[in-house]
Amino acid sequence: QVQLQESGPGLVKPAQTLSLTCTVSGGSISSGSYYWSWIRQPAGKGLEWIGRIHTSGSTNYNPSLKSRVTISIDTSKNQFSLNLTSVTAADTAVYYCARGVGYPLYWGQGTLVTVSS
């Protein structure tokens, strides 16, 4: 069974870069044909898709965030990462990583990131 675990700073200052890592266990991140995604959820609100990277390395980003987002894969560490630049309070949310074939099936437990000085 594939498991995903998000990690990274829980507090980021405004205008700085939010960096999160998702560690995958129970399978190789480079095998199969999957999308590795980042999705976020502000407290008490709905789900927002940030973007994804395919096993092939191709990426898709939400246009609302595209200028600030980079998703990358590190196959040697079986991890994929999210960088979100120039953060504001509006980026405060629980961030989830997930794996799927279009629809995310396996999700991490989520990590709360607060943007505050």
Next chain:
Amino acid sequence: DIVMTQSPDSLAVSLGERATINCKSSQTVLYSSNNKNYLAWYQQKPGQPPKLLIYWASTRESGVPDRFSGSGSGTDFTLTISSLQAEDVAVYYCQQYYDTPITFGQGTRLEIK
């Protein structure tokens, strides 16, 4: 972007009764070449990540109780819980994966009456 609109925003149903949640997409999510609807349903309980219930609009994920069913095609979809159980209290989301950006409905909160 494909906008997903769920109705109602909240719903209270008695135990053992049927619960119905609707989801409408702003454009079709039916891919004509394979006749598949790129529509999924998720259940989210407090403090937990979403759990996949249904994909391809009507295919139940392994391990999901058969009281959960999905139907619809094109732009109009329904999630039905045939006999509500206490553990079904949650927020339910529809999601389209027909095109990027992937988009979710705003969520429907399901409670016990």
